[in-house]
Amino acid sequence: MTQPPLLALTMGDPCGIGPELAAKAFHSEKAYDNMRPFLVGDEETMIKAVKTTGVPLTIRPIRTADEAQFVPGTVDLLTVSSLDRDEVIPGAPTARTGQAMIEAITRSVDLALSGECDAIVTGPIHKVAMKLAGSEFHGHTELIATRTRAREFAMMMAGDRLKVVLVTIHIPLRQVIEELTSPVITDLISLTARSLTERFGVTSPRIAVAGLNPHAGEEGLFGDEESRLIAPAVEKARALHPTCTISDPMPPDTVFFKAAEGHYDAVVCMYHDQGLIPFKMVHFHDGVNTTLGLPIIRTSVDHGTAYDIAWKNIASEGSLLSAMEMAAMQARNRVR
Known part of the structure; x- marks a missing residue:
């Protein structure tokens, strides 16, 4: 691998802490340390997240992963939905916010399957939001395993x-x-x-x-x-x-x-x-959920949407940054 791994991050449930974590993570100096991340999600939601967190970030919409420039202080955002800022209510998912959440996941998976990115890093999602969007799945693992046609898979919690x-x-x-x-x-x-x-x-x-x-x-x-x-x-x-x-x-x-x-x-x-x-007990703030057995590399935060503190600028981005680092590490080590 001649270039740092290319990572597709999903913003997670718009009504949870995912967008805030994404904004904070992209603001961190660690975000571009031996990796090239871009975000898959919703533009209006991320504009709101940047305002909520107060981090100095510029949202830069892109249409394909090839258009990403990976400039610190800028979020390369591949837009997959068109939510209105006012319909993103903390802790109150709807069919539209749930569908936006799912679309970010499926687009990222497809990018990884086609070789347009080296790994995906998923933000936190909620079972209720999945159900409201009409999904037959309860979470990431089953959805991604089905979309990638994985026959054998398992969850590893890693630190x-x-x-x-x-x-x-x-x-x-x-x-x-x-x-x-x-x-x-x-x-x-x-x-x-x-x-x-x-x-x-x-x-x-x-x-x-x-x-x-x-x-x-x-x-x-x-x-x-x-x-x-x-x-x-x-x-x-x-x-x-x-x-x-x-x-x-x-x-x-x-x-x-x-x-x-x-x-x-x-x-x-x-x-x-x-x-x-x-x-x-050991990795509460920096633990990572990674799915073994998939044909793609997938890591995730090891926590949920935290609806009770969503959009209050309280949540820590530590687990997301760790998930990014672990995805990049696996991409560098990967034996195909």
Whole structure:
């Protein structure tokens, strides 16, 4: 790659904190540090965001990514919607604002698929806004996976100290055991191993696998899922990836400390909060959500639309800047 990676950023839900974060991020001196970002979104909304945040930015509309100039103090904006400033009400999404949000995502995905950008960075969106716009999807991951025809994908929450990948995500806790199978766990370990090498530049990944039960089952005293489901999955993954170090099922109360101390490159977790609680303890302000298994590189902030503080110039752009940096890093490391 002869030039810095070209990143398409989406502004997220217009009624949330996304536009403010975009304005603040483009004002940061980090925005053009070894990357070339442009924004995909709505011009009137971004003009309002610049006024709300008070950052000295100029909005420069572009029609294609080729027209972007990447000048600090200027936002190259590929406009995909035509909202009126007055219809963007904090915390009150409509069908039109939801559609503008979705259009920014789909246009960015298409740019990445066609090679017109190297990665996409998505701003925060809301399930209600998706529904109001008539979408069949509940969030980014399913929408992007469907549009890119990805057959295997997973969410990784990533920071410089801790990376976690989740076997199950948004389901009730009592359903987790029903969803866990050895093949599913093996596939996720395998996807994690490939992604660490192909996107993060880790030649011999070290992967910790969290147990499901306290003390990783304590030899069956507290449950047999470790021996019955997780350990066989680990053995299969080791056979598939002989250059990787993959742990036996580890007690969940110690595995994250060891990973954060640098003993592992990622932790495969059995359910949502098992991974997200320790991750946000370490990376609450700079965590990044990245989707593994896609044919494109996609990162995102690790937080939501924060309707309660939207358009109050309170939200921090730290996670968005980290997502930009991680997207650029993955683009530089990418093995096709």
